[in-house]
Amino acid sequence: MVETAPSGxxxxxxxxNFRALADAMxxxxxxxxxxxxxxYANQQAxxxxxxxxxxxxxxxxxxxxxxxxxxxxxxxxxxxVATGDNxxxxxxxxxxxxxxxxxHVRGQPVRDAAGRIQRWCFLxxxxxxxxxxxxMLAQTLAELAASKQRLRALIDTxxxxxxxxxxxxxxxxxxxxxxxxxxxxxxEALGSGWTSRIHPADTAPLGAYWHALLASxxxxxxxxxxxxxxxxxxxxxxxxxxxxxxxxxxxRWYGQNTDIEDRKQAELSLAxxxxxxxxxxRVASLGTLTASIAHEVNQxxxxxxxxxxxxxxxxxxxxxxxxxxxxxxxxxxxxxxRASDVVKRLRALFAKTxxxxxxxxxxxxAREVVALLSAELDRAGVAVQLALAQPxxxxxxxxxxxxxxxxxxxxxxxxxxxxxxxxPKRLRLATAADASGGVLLSVADSGPGVEPQDAERIFQAFxxxxxxxxxxxxxxxxxxxxSHGGALWVQAAEGGGAMFSxxxxxxxxxx
Amino acid sequence: MTASLLVAVVxxxxxxxxxLPDLLxxxxxxxxxxxxAADFLASAELDRTRCLILxxxxxxxxGPELMQELRRRHFTMPLIFITAHGxxxxxxxxxxxxxxxxxxxxxxxxxxxxxxxxxxxxx
Numbered sequence: 001m002v003e004t005a006p007s008g009x010x011x012x013x014x015x016x017n018f019r020a021l022a023d024a025m026x027x028x029x030x031x032x033x034x035x036x037x038x039x040y041a042n043q044q045a046x047x048x049x050x051x052x053x054x055x056x057x058x059x060x061x062x063x064x065x066x067x068x069x070x071x072x073x074x075x076x077x078x079x080x081v082a083t084g085d086n087x088x089x090x091x092x093x094x095x096x097x098x099x100x101x102x103x104h105v106r107g108q109p110v111r112d113a114a115g116r117i118q119r120w121c122f123l124x125x126x127x128x129x130x131x132x133x134x135x136m137l138a139q140t141l142a143e144l145a146a147s148k149q150r151l152r153a154l155i156d157t158x159x160x161x162x163x164x165x166x167x168x169x170x171x172x173x174x175x176x177x178x179x180x181x182x183x184x185x186x187x188e189a190l191g192s193g194w195t196s197r198i199h200p201a202d203t204a205p206l207g208a209y210w211h212a213l214l215a216s217x218x219x220x221x222x223x224x225x226x227x228x229x230x231x232x233x234x235x236x237x238x239x240x241x242x243x244x245x246x247x248x249x250x251x252r253w254y255g256q257n258t259d260i261e262d263r264k265q266a267e268l269s270l271a272x273x274x275x276x277x278x279x280x281x282r283v284a285s286l287g288t289l290t291a292s293i294a295h296e297v298n299q300x301x302x303x304x305x306x307x308x309x310x311x312x313x314x315x316x317x318x319x320x321x322x323x324x325x326x327x328x329x330x331x332x333x334x335x336x337x338r339a340s341d342v343v344k345r346l347r348a349l350f351a352k353t354x355x356x357x358x359x360x361x362x363x364x365x366a367r368e369v370v371a372l373l374s375a376e377l378d379r380a381g382v383a384v385q386l387a388l389a390q391p392x393x394x395x396x397x398x399x400x401x402x403x404x405x406x407x408x409x410x411x412x413x414x415x416x417x418x419x420x421x422x423x424p425k426r427l428r429l430a431t432a433a434d435a436s437g438g439v440l441l442s443v444a445d446s447g448p449g450v451e452p453q454d455a456e457r458i459f460q461a462f463x464x465x466x467x468x469x470x471x472x473x474x475x476x477x478x479x480x481x482x483s484h485g486g487a488l489w490v491q492a493a494e495g496g497g498a499m500f501s502x503x504x505x506x507x508x509x510x511x
Numbered sequence: 512m513t514a515s516l517l518v519a520v521v522x523x524x525x526x527x528x529x530x531l532p533d534l535l536x537x538x539x540x541x542x543x544x545x546x547x548a549a550d551f552l553a554s555a556e557l558d559r560t561r562c563l564i565l566x567x568x569x570x571x572x573x574g575p576e577l578m579q580e581l582r583r584r585h586f587t588m589p590l591i592f593i594t595a596h597g598x599x600x601x602x603x604x605x606x607x608x609x610x611x612x613x614x615x616x617x618x619x620x621x622x623x624x625x626x627x628x629x630x631x632x633x634x
Contacts, residue, residue, distance in 0.1 A: 295568070298595035302616035303526030306534050309620040313537040328533060335526050419570040 028124035030061075032107070034117040036081040045124065050096025066092035066100050077107075084109050084117055090127065101128035161236075161257040163194075167250040169214045178257075183229030199225035199233050206238070217242050217250050223260065234261040296342045303335035341376065357484075359394040360402060362431055362439045362504065369406045370429065373414075380414045380425065387430040392439050395504040397484050402504070405477040405488070409443040409500045412474070416447030416498060428493075434503050438486070442501035444493035455490050477502075516631065517559045520544040521551045521577065522566040522593070527616075531564065534620070538627070548572035552580065560588050562630045567594040567601055567613075575601075578608065589630035593618065 019042070022029040028045035032038055038056045046052060049064055065073050069091035080087040087107035092100035103124045109117040155162045156176040164173040170191045178189065182197050198206055202224035213220045219241040225233035240255040311328040314321035370377075370384060377384055410427065417425040426446040434440040450458060459478045474488075481488040486504040493499035518540040520531050525546075532542035543560070545551040549571055551563075563581075567574040574592055581588070592605050592613040602613040612626035 295595040298616040299524045300526060302593070302595065302618065303524075303530045305617040305619065306527070306530035310530065310534040310537055313534070324533070328530070331526065331529055335530075338526075 025123075027126065028103070028122075030056075030122040030124065032120035032122060034081070034109075034119060036077055036120070039119070048095055048126075049093070064094045066094070068092070080107065080109075080120075087120070087122075090131075093124065101126055102131040103127060158256070160259060161255075163255045163257070165240075165253040165255065167214075167252065169210060169253065172252075181228050182226070197227045199227065201225075210240075213240055214250075214253075217244070217248070223264075226257070234259055235264040236260060297339055300335035300339040300342070304332050304339070307332040307335065338379075357396050357398055360397045360399050360504075362392055362395055362402070362441055363388040363390070365399060365403050366406055366429055366431060366441060369403050369410060373407065373410055377410070377414060377427070380418065382414050382417060382425045382427050385426065385428045387428060389430075389432045392431060392433055393437065393506045395439050395484075395506060397504050398480075401480045402484070405480050405502065406441065406443075408474065408477045412500070413443050413445035413447065413498070416445050420447065426497075436503075436505065438503050438505040440501060440503045442499050444497060444499035446493070446495065446497045449492055449496055450490050450498045458490065459488070474500075515541065516561045517541045517543060517556060518562045518564060518627075519551060519556055519560040520564045521546075521548055521569070521574070522564075523547060523569045524566065524595070527566070527593070534623070535564075538624070548574075548577040548580070551577070557586070562589050562591065562627065564591045564593060567592055567605075568596060575605065575608075578605075578610065582609075591626045591630055 022042040023044070025042065025044065028048055029040075029042040030038055030045055031040035038053075038061055041049070041053050041056050045056070049056065049061070051061075051064075062070065062074065069089075073089060073091050076089055077087060079085065086109075087105070090102060090104050093103050094100050104127045105122060105124045107120050107122040110119050110121055112118050158175065158177065161178040161181070162175040163171055163178070165171045171194055172190065174186075174189050174194065178184070178194070179186070182189070182194075184193070184197070187193075188196075195203065195207070206222055206224045209220065209222045219239070221237055221239040223235060223237050226236050227233050236257040237260045238255065238257045240253050242250040243252045243254060245251050307328040311325045311332065314325040314328065366388065367386070370386065374384075406429075410429070413427050414425075417427070424446060428442075428444045430442050430444070432440045459474045478488045481502045481504070484504050486502055488500065488502040490498055490500050518535050520528060520535070520542060522528055522531070522544070523546055528544040528546060532544050535542045543554065543556040545554065547569060548565075551557065565574045565577055572580070574594075578590055581590075589611045590609070591611050592601070593616055594601060594613065595616040605613050611630040614622055614626060
């Protein structure tokens with residue numbers, strides 16, 4: 001491009017053209033002698049460096065290069081001057097105001113027809129903005145890498161398993177804790193491999209739940225047992241949350257499994273304690289009820305012995321009073337059966353049974369209890385009305401315990417009406433679905449009712465308003481219903497009398 | 512024993528009201544049975560009753576309350592309490608108040624006779 005050596009005061013139009021052209025370039029243009037001394041600088045170079053051409057001649061520009069890059073620059077330039085190789089380097093050059101800016105500097109020798117270097121032509125392009133951008137990018141990348149590392153460290157140290165799955169549910173990532181716990185290898189666990197560690201009893205329900213979540217795109221959680229490397233199972237709460245795009249489509253699932261073994265064990269021992277407690281409560285109530293139990297049994301026993309004595313006397317008479325004896329024997333049998341019924345009833349009530357929850361048809365349970373008590377109810381002159389709603393959702397409950405409660409309520413109602421004399425003794429047992437999706441059972445009587453101030457006290461242990469009879473502990477009944485997640489209360493029945501009601505939550509909820 | 516002596520039985524338990532009078536009749540007494548203290552107090556047999564066998568725990572007026580009421584009305588017939596609640600705790604108090612005996616159900620014929628003999632020593 002430059003055919004003749006430009007010099008300071010040249011009037012050669014070619015030289016003038018070159019200068020105009022070089023000055024118009026958005027870069028510093030420098031020409032150097034074959035031995036590497038500056039002999040020309042365009043206006044940008046002059047303006048940037050704040051030094052006139054004269055001030056830049058020779059090797060003076062070297063001191064403008066940043067000290068960090070200067071030794072390399074000198075070495076490279078010395079090499080190029082010696083060999084004629086092209087010069088190319090990035091270094092910082094000090095601006096007039098002292099600020100260093102990055103330049104991409106390229107130098108190329110201009111040779112004559114014989115191939116001898118006539119001069120060097122340099123183009124210094126300011127790349128400081130790009131460098132800054134690169135530096136920022138590098139810094140951002142470094143920070144990103146660091147935070148990724150921190151995140152990974154965090155994920156690996158979270159006290160639980162952290163995982164990520166594709167929208168179809170196949171697992172793409174599991175944190176280190178998973179592998180520590182299961183002893184699995186990465187390849188084994190990915191996809192659906194991890195499911196081999198679910199307890200056999202939990203596999204189907206968890207699978208069904210997971211597929212329902214995948215279909216709905218809703219977050220959810222499930223409790224299941226997972227097998228560890230030691231072949232033992234521990235309970236985990238498995239939580240899954242979808243990451244959605246703007247259209248609400250699942251991009252990815254994120255999940256965390258928390259070890260809840262200790263909580264589960266506590267719950268189990270709590271259930272055991274509760275079962276023990278219920279039994280203790282029943283036994284304690286048994287203690288307080290001994291008097292009424294004795295009363296209940298002693299009445300027929302008194303009848304039996306008295307009738308037997310009478311019978312003996314009638315048979316020993318001359319002549320024997322056979323009709324009288326027959327009547328006393330009939331009464332003896334009747335009273336014997338009555339005593340036997342009391343014992344049977346007690347055995348059913350106070351037998352220690354572990355709570356065994358099962359889906360329970362409350363209507364069926366109620367009908368069975370009423371059948372069991374029909375003789376007793378007849379004897380007491382109680383007219384029973386059943387109002388059982390159909391259909392009712394099954395409730396998750398212990399059949400024996402719930403039937404004990406129903407039995408208690410029926411006996412209490414019967415007892416409450418014992419003083420009515422000739423007035424009608426009406427007992428109404430009703431069932432219905434309750435608002436929360438469970439069931440409600442109520443027993444209403446036509447007795448004197450419960451005084452408002454007694455409405456809570458009657459549920460306390462050792463409290464009885466009765467003088468005689470089987471005051472079966474309402475406190476025990478309440479503790480049974482409580483343990484099922486239900487409620488037991490008393491209110492005034494329509495037309496007077498008391499109405500005891502209890503609720504039981506619906507079948508899906510395990511107590 | 513004299514057939515004309517009237518023993519009254521007051522008990523809310525039907526089987527006692529059926530069985531005890533039959534045995535007492537076998538002993539030779541005339542018997543009247545009542546299911547409540549109120550029925551007894553209202554009956555024509557009240558004045559003729561020479562001995563009263565009464566339950567402790569009854570709906571309405573209890574046995575001890577009936578005793579108080581009879582004392583208040585100056586009736587002095589001997590009283591034999593019977594109870595299905597076990598007599599141990601009630602017995603000393605009732606005896607101190609003048610009851611002849613307090614029998615725990617079920618009681619034997621011998622116990623009953625002993626109490627009746629104590630109540631009606633001249634019989």
